[in-house]
Amino acid sequence: MKIYRAPAGLWDIRVVDITGSIASAGTATQPVDAEPPPLTVLPHTLRMASMPSPKKMVLFYDPDEFEEFVKEWVPALETKYPLVERHGGSGDHGIDVAGYLSSQRLEGEWHNYQCKRYSSALTWSTAVVEMRKMFVFAAAGHFTVPTRYIFVAPTISRSLPRTLAKPTDSMNKFLQELDTATEKIVTNLTAVQREAVKGLAAATDFSIFECVDLDEMLKLHSTTPHWAERFPYTPLDQGPQTLLPPVQPSEVESRYVQHLLDVYRERYPDKISNLEQVSGVAKADEHLKRQRVAFYTAESLRLFARDSTPPGYFEKLVEDVYDSVVEVAECTYPNGWERHGAVTTAAGNVQLTPTILTPFVQPNTRKGVCHHLANDNRLIWCQEGDK
Template identity: 55%
Template sequence: MLQGPAMQFPYMPSPKKLVFGYDPDEFEEFVKEWVPALQSEYVRVERQGGSGDHGIDVAAYRSAQGLEGPWDNYQCKRYKSALNWSTAAGEIRKMFVGVVLGHFVLPTQYVFVAPAFARNLRTALAKPAQTRTKFLEELAETSDEVVTRLTADQQQEVTQLAKQTDFSMFVPVDMDLMLEQHKTTPHWATRFPDEQRERPAVMLPPDDHNPEEAQYVQQLIRVYAERWKADADTLELIAQHPTAGAHMRRQREAFYSAESLKRFARDAYPDGHFNAVMDDVHAHAVEVADKRFELGWDRLQAVLEAAGVVALTETVLTRYVRPLDRKGVCHHLANDGRLKWCEEGGAA
C-alpha cells in the first residue's frame, strides 16, 4: 500500500513541559485526574488542597468510610525547584499532627507527586528505616509551628506515632510514569495536544460473513433483489452476479475499514470518538435517505456519495478518517438499524 509523507502539524510543547508549567492549583487538578488510573478499587477521589487541608491535596478513598477508613494521600508539590527532603519532612510532620488531632486516620500510602525530586529526597525515601530515625531526630529539635503549638502530650503522641509508622509508606512518583498512566484516562485527550499515532492496517473482510454483519448484509440483499429480482436474491447468486457480486465485496471492504477505525478509536482514545463520526454521517445521510427514490439501489448510492462530503466535527480522530471509512460508516448505521435502503414492503 502506498503511503504519502507523514502529516505535519504545528509544534506543540510536550505533555511533560506543559505539566511543568502548571501552577499549583492546575497541578493538583492534573493529579486528581491521574489517580483513578492507579487503583480500580478507589471508591472516590477528592481534591482537598487549600487552607485548612491538614496536609491533604488529593485523597483517594478505598472505602465508603473516607478519611475514617483506608485511604491514600497524594501530596502535590509544584515548585520551581525540585522537591527536597526539608520540604517533604514538613509535610510528613503535618500529616502526623493531623492524625493526632483526629482529622483523619493514618493513610495506607503517602505519595509525593512533583515534577522533579531532589537527590536527598529520593535517597531518603529509598531508605525508610534510616529515614525514620533521621525524621525523629529532626522532630525532637523542630521549630515548626505545626508541632510547637501542640500541647506536650500531643507532641509526645506525634513522636510515638512516627516511631510506630513504617516509613515505606512514603513514596515518590515518576512524572514519565504519571503521564503514561494519565494517557489511559478520559482527561488526556482534552488536556494535551494529541500525538500523531499510527493507525493499524485496515481489516480485510473474511470469506465467510460474520454474524455481526447480518443486518447490513440483509439490507444489501434486498437492494440487489429489488433491482435484479431472482438473479440476485441470495448470497450465492449475488456472488455470481457480474455487478452485485463486485458491489457486495466493495461494501464489505468499506464496512471493515470503518470497523478498523472503530477499534483504533476504542484503543487510542476515550469512548465516544467513533460514535461522533457515526452521528455526523447519520445527520447528513438520513436527510438524503428520506428523499423519494424509485429503488433502494438509488437511495444507497445517493447516501454513499453524500457520506463522502460530510463535514466531520473536528476531534482527535478526524484526521484518521479515510474515504472508505465514510462509506463503511453508512453500513454500520444500516447494521444498527439507523439507515434503510429499501422501502417497507419492497422486494426481499
C-alpha cells in the same frame, strides 16, 4: 546617510556615512535612462507559533490547577478506587487528592496524593514538612494513616527518591528531625501529643512514602478522556485497538445488517430471502463481510473516543460523514446496491473537522460510520421510488 549619483551614462552609487567617508561603492554599466532591473519580491513566510508540550504546560500550572490535573490522572493508575476526591485548600489537613479503597474513606484504607507545585525541585526538606503534618493530624484522629503516600510534583530532586527508597533510614531521619522541627503545627504540640506523633511514626512502615515524576504522570494521563480536553493540539500516542467482527452478527449490528439484507434480497430475489442464504451467494457474502469489518473499525474508534476523549468527538465525525453523504443518498438509483456503493464512496472523500481523533480515521472507518448511521435509520439503502 547620503546617496550620490555619478555622471550621466553610469550608475555609481556611493553610500557615505555621516563623517563623509565612503562606506561602500558600486559601479554598473547600465545607462541612466534604461529601465532598472525588475525587483524580485519573495512572499513573507508565515510561521505558526509552536504549541508548548504538555510537560511545559503543566510546569506553568498554579497549585490549584496542578491538583486538578492530579485528580484526573489518579483514576488511570492500576489501583482502581471507588472514589477519588480532591481536598486541597485551607483546612485540608495535608490531603490534596485522596483515593479511597473502601466506603469507609478516610477511616478505612486510602491513598494520599500530595501535590507540591514549586518553582524548584521537590526535596526531602520540603517533603518531610508534609509528612510531619500527616502524622500530626492522624495522631489527632482526623484520619487513619494512608497505606500509600505519594508525592507528585512537576520536578523532583534526585536525592528524594533515593532517600525514600530506604524506609528504615527515612523513618529514623524523620524521628530525629521531629525534635528540631520549627513549623507551628509541631511546636504547638503538648508533650503528650508529641509523643503520640512519635509513637505513630515509629509504628508506621515508611515504605508508604513514594514519589512520581511528571513523565510517568503524563503517560498515564494521556489514556484518560481529560487529555484531549487539556492538550487538544497534542496527538494521542496510541490509537484504538481494532475489533474484529464475531462469526455471527451481534445485537448491536442487527439494524444495519437488516438494511444490507434488504439490498441483497432486492439484488438476488431468487437466491436470498434471509441472512443464512447470503453465504450461498459469493458476491453478497464477500460484500457483507467487508461491511462488517468496516462497521467494527468505526466501532473501535467509537469505544476509543468514549474512553480517551471528552464526549462529542466521535459524534462530530458521524455528523461530518452524514452531512457529506446525505445528498448522495437522496438521489434516485436503480436499486439499494447502487445507493450503498455511491454513499460509501462519497464517505471516503469527506472533509473531516480536525480533532484529536482525525489521525485515527481510516478509509474503512468512514465506510463503517455509514453503517452506524444505518443503525440509527439515518441512512437506508433500499427506498421507494428507485428505478
